[in-house]
Amino acid sequence: MSHLAVTYWKQGCWNNAEALQVETMEKTKRLLGDNHHWTLENMANLANTYRDQGRLEDSMLLLEVVMEKRKQILRDDHPDTLKSMASLTAIYTDLGRLNDAEALEVVVDEHKKCCQVS
Helix, strand or coil: CHHHHHHHHHCCCHHHHHHHHHHHHHHHHHHHCCCCHHHHHHHHHHHHHHHHCCCHHHHHHHHHHHHHHHHHHHCCCCHHHHHHHHHHHHHHHHCCCHHHHHHHHHHHHHHHHHHCCC
């Protein structure tokens, strides 16, 4: 279901993607719990669909939850957490919340610098 929803999203069929993503997210929450990797990934995918629909506030709210849960579960420097931070940075920028975007971008950049392989 999740893969089909992403396919709809990539095709620009955002209403179909949203409906399937909401259903998938609710099922993974119920079956696997709020903090499971797949639940958080489905939430992030839904947030991307909201962003593409111009629903920036909805996208931001979901991404904030995903980022905080990933920080708690995986740590600040985990690639999935950093991916959430980067996505949220883009939303903050779109919303004109430049100070918030900059603060997150600094964290993401610092982790990228310290973890680069020479």
